[in-house]
Amino acid sequence: MRRRGITTPPSVPGKRDKTIRIVRNASVRFAVALVSAASLFFVTDACRPSAGKRPPLVVVGVDGLEWRLVLEFAQEGLLPNLTRLMAEGYAGKLQTLEPTLSPVIWTTIATGMKPEQHGIRDFAFTDEAGVAHVSTSLQRQSKAFWNLLSEAGRTCHVDGWWCTWPVEELEAGGTMVAQTTTRAQIDFKQGVRIWKGTYLKSLPSQTWPPELGPVMDRHVDALAEAAESTLAATFGPPAKETSPFVGAMWERVQQAFFADHLFLDAARDALKRAPASDLTAVYFGVTDVASHSFWRHFEPGAFKHPPPAEEVAAFGRVIRDTYRFVDASLGELRALAPDADFIVLSDHGFHAVNVEKDFSDADAQTGRIESGHHGDAPPGVFIACGPSFKRSPVAVGSDVASLRLVGTVNDVLPTLLALEDIPFGEDMAGRPLRQILTDATLEAHPIRSVATHEDAAWRAARARAREHAAEAERHFEGALQTLDAGILKTLKAIGYTVPDTSSPVAPPRKPSDPGKGDSK
Numbered sequence: 001m002r003r004r005g006i007t008t009p010p011s012v013p014g015k016r017d018k019t020i021r022i023v024r025n026a027s028v029r030f031a032v033a034l035v036s037a038a039s040l041f042f043v044t045d046a047c048r049p050s051a052g053k054r055p056p057l058v059v060v061g062v063d064g065l066e067w068r069l070v071l072e073f074a075q076e077g078l079l080p081n082l083t084r085l086m087a088e089g090y091a092g093k094l095q096t097l098e099p100t101l102s103p104v105i106w107t108t109i110a111t112g113m114k115p116e117q118h119g120i121r122d123f124a125f126t127d128e129a130g131v132a133h134v135s136t137s138l139q140r141q142s143k144a145f146w147n148l149l150s151e152a153g154r155t156c157h158v159d160g161w162w163c164t165w166p167v168e169e170l171e172a173g174g175t176m177v178a179q180t181t182t183r184a185q186i187d188f189k190q191g192v193r194i195w196k197g198t199y200l201k202s203l204p205s206q207t208w209p210p211e212l213g214p215v216m217d218r219h220v221d222a223l224a225e226a227a228e229s230t231l232a233a234t235f236g237p238p239a240k241e242t243s244p245f246v247g248a249m250w251e252r253v254q255q256a257f258f259a260d261h262l263f264l265d266a267a268r269d270a271l272k273r274a275p276a277s278d279l280t281a282v283y284f285g286v287t288d289v290a291s292h293s294f295w296r297h298f299e300p301g302a303f304k305h306p307p308p309a310e311e312v313a314a315f316g317r318v319i320r321d322t323y324r325f326v327d328a329s330l331g332e333l334r335a336l337a338p339d340a341d342f343i344v345l346s347d348h349g350f351h352a353v354n355v356e357k358d359f360s361d362a363d364a365q366t367g368r369i370e371s372g373h374h375g376d377a378p379p380g381v382f383i384a385c386g387p388s389f390k391r392s393p394v395a396v397g398s399d400v401a402s403l404r405l406v407g408t409v410n411d412v413l414p415t416l417l418a419l420e421d422i423p424f425g426e427d428m429a430g431r432p433l434r435q436i437l438t439d440a441t442l443e444a445h446p447i448r449s450v451a452t453h454e455d456a457a458w459r460a461a462r463a464r465a466r467e468h469a470a471e472a473e474r475h476f477e478g479a480l481q482t483l484d485a486g487i488l489k490t491l492k493a494i495g496y497t498v499p500d501t502s503s504p505v506a507p508p509r510k511p512s513d514p515g516k517g518d519s520k
């Protein structure tokens with residue numbers, strides 16, 4: 001057995017007993033022992049306890065996907081794949097947490113734990129010496145679905161999830177492409193915030209197993225080569241930037257779009273591999289970035305100071321186009337896994353903000369003013385579609401106000417565990433969404449629980465990992481600063497802002513009040 005841990009020094013030791021919490025009585029214990037013994041000799045799907053009996057599960061996390069826009073764009077005929085998922089599945093609103101900080105909520109979705117339990121509290125944090133650091137996987141204190149599935153012998157592929165760098169080792173053949181955020185992305189002017197991460201070519205500890213790195217590097221090269229045409233395929237011919245403000249916003253959208261594209265490449269590869277993973281999870285973030293930036297262009301009538309007509313003409317479709325990109329991606333993933341259970345969800349909804357504000361003021365010049373936001377935690381989207389789910393559709397013409405509340409972001413992980421036949425932890429903040437599962441699913445795989453999935457060995461391993469976090473960060477940042485010119489050029493082509501190595505490390509600042517809302 002491999003040790004679990006990160007792939008750059010230092011590794012995280014700590015293996016633990018996998019079966020003890022799951023096994024509840026002697027006969028089951030015997031059966032599991034038998035299956036475990038058999039699996040030592042015959043490593044096949046059929047030997048994995050119950051894993052082979054479930055449909056594969058595909059989870060698509062879409063940052064900031066808003067029901068109102070989904071319904072509106074679906075009615076315009078722009079979202080054929082979401083429309084099908086809504087018509088064939090169980091759909092409704094997903095209540096979220098406040099403050100709506102992406103790394104915090106996506107980690108709650110991944111762990112089922114409250115922020116105070118899982119330990120990711122913001123985009124970045126300052127240490128005792130007052131130095132700012134990006135929140136990484138090393139700060140996470142709770143097991144995420146990739147840990148829980150691996151421990152239970154399920155295969156799992158994860159792409160682009162928040163706070164997954166440095167990537168963790170996954171047992172049972174799991175694979176992962178991390179969303180990498182670097183110190184250079186810390187935005188001190190806005191408070192200690194960062195923009196969305198991506199896969200960075202040729203840098204360490206971003207893929208599990210490490211051999212997946214060269215495959216991702218080739219995806220980066222191919223995307224950089226075709227950057228303009230790829231952008232045009234989604235957003236149409238290049239729009240003329242009318243001001244530095246619009247230019248800065250458009251750059252951020254491009255960066256998030258290219259990052260999502262790489263995660264889509266990785267998810268496609270994963271779904272083409274045989275045998276299929278029990279769970280494939282991918283995160284897309286461009287919808288959130290576009291909605292922060294271009295709400296005023298999308299809905300100029302809602303603003304006291306709308307943008308000039310030529311800007312609306314050039315950028316009014318950006319949000320729509322990102323929704324179309326997500327929809328097309330969903331279509332591709334579904335075609336690759338036609339028999340899978342699909343869950344599409346967002347961490348929160350979105351709406352216009354700063355509607356009275358004059359965007360021509362000085363703030364606008366720096367791009368630090370936003371016309372869309374989610375600071376008041378509007379509910380997100382939840383759609384589950386596939387053989388394990390009841391059918392309780394949302395019609396395209398529905399009114400947002402009439403949509404049912406399916407559950408909260410806390411309930412997602414317990415539900416994923418139920419679908420994988422793994423007991424949920426009673427210390428988790430949510431519970432499985434029993435009402436979305438068919439009677440046959442519940443009968444074949446009754447929902448089970450254990451007191452907790454956390455244990456002393458895990459906690460000790462996480463504590464050791466955190467002790468080495470500074471070293472891991474230095475190692476990575478050092479590698480980032482010595483990238484050769486060719487790779488830097490490639491990364492620039494797909495929107496990554498290469499750090500300015502001539503300037504000293506940015507001055508430490510305390511994290512801003514998270515209650516003031518996320519800007520990413």
Ligand SMILES: [Zn+2]
Pocket residue numbers: 064288289292374518519520
């Ligand atoms: Zn946001």
